[in-house]
Amino acid sequence: MTDGRRSIRLGVTGATGRMGREVLAAASDRPAFEVVLAVARSPPDEPIEAVEIESADAFDRLVADREPHVVVDFTAPVSTATYADACADAGVAFVTGTTGLDDSHERRLRAASERIPLLRAANFSRGIAVLDALCARAVRSLPDYDIELVETHHAGKRDAPSGTALSLLETVESERDASERVHGRVGDSPRDADEIGVHSIRAGAIAGEHEVVLAGDHEELRLTHRAGDRGVFAAGALDAAAWLAGRDPGRYAFAEVIET
Template sequence: MVRIIMHGCNGKMGQVITRLAAEDGNCQIVAGIDTFRGIENTYPVFDNLKDCDVEADVVIDFSNAKAVDGLLEACCEKKLPVVLCTTGLSEEQLQKVEDAAKETAVLKSANMSLGINLLMRLLKDAAKVLAPAGYDIEIVEKHHNKKVDAPSGTALALADAINETQDPQYAYCFDRSQERKPREKREIGISAVRGGTIVGEHEVLFAGEDEVIEFKHTAYSKAVFGKGALEAAKFLAGKPAGRYEMSDVISF
């Protein structure tokens, strides 16, 4: 049984993971970290990780960027592995993540979904075959109307996964509206759609002569990210210090 400390336990994702962990027979949340106390939990909640005296195997973090510095410091002191899911970290904080990985196990990924990370692996294999054959590559991502960044970080991660297999690499094309010319052969087009309450949809097309191969992932709720975080926590528990990715969790 993997014992987990939920950092940011009373946030939306913290509560999603609390519910998922209660239904999982292989892990248990033994403590939470949150300054907000308006939610009743079945485990003790502390203001910060340094004050937490509950024995645990790993920390899952879904909090905010301001809390990450203190979290990393405490994880290094306690030698606690941490699944870092908070986004929007500064360049300085990203360096602290790398430094922390020298002291304890740290897993950080652009997207915690098991499906998205499996898709990245499949795209690498597909690109090795289809890109040299001249297939055009396009990515279309769709999100809710409140999302401010475009394209999504996940869309860029998918494009990067394809490009890892290419030499020379493809250029990224984000907007063709100002161009009146045929698409370049060695480019990946990335288009963003914003509307309604779409949680997240990513489609990758390899378009060739008289055929199209499509890869698609649709997230219907944020629970997919919570499930991925739990699987990452079970993977990371007991691992030596180092920097890990979701690709390590689904390795085969």
């Protein structure tokens, strides 16, 4: 593992996007990190202080020449898979928070993880990790309660349900057999006992909210997480980057980061 007293050489993809900017800002506040490359598909609207944004088309060459210890990626599925391939070729650890990946993208990440340490998380919030654990416990403890999940994000978010919502749903389904996801309701639609209702809201500039509702005949339990600022996700991604750099090849989870 990278010596904590040494600077961690960091690469950032999608550097002009919402999360790319957050990662660069968070890294600038952490003396342990040195940004050695930052790439984007499009140039920034205005200069980003102390960081040169270079073309994503040059990523393969840059990641080989600049020798980062780890790359942090928040982009789009096709780009993420391409960056992971390049990092595997260069022997560089890869952290990604991209969601909406299909089976072909996941196969490429699995292949990359055979050559480099790779960590993908739908959400880098420590609070979400705790919510996931609480959700599992609640579903086990309340086996006959109805379950609904509501997730809310900014108007520009492309994938629905969110990657975090899908992860929470997988947790619910791991604790309850024979469940069926129902996305929204319209018309004559009474609830079946084995349903898990899933609802996605897109509005404004909301950073992220997830609520799991468990309801019985005489009570309800609501488990809610709200992110007030995207900085919390950037901080978690950098925690993951620092933890991952220097590890053996393999696929790692964010839960391993917060448990150490």
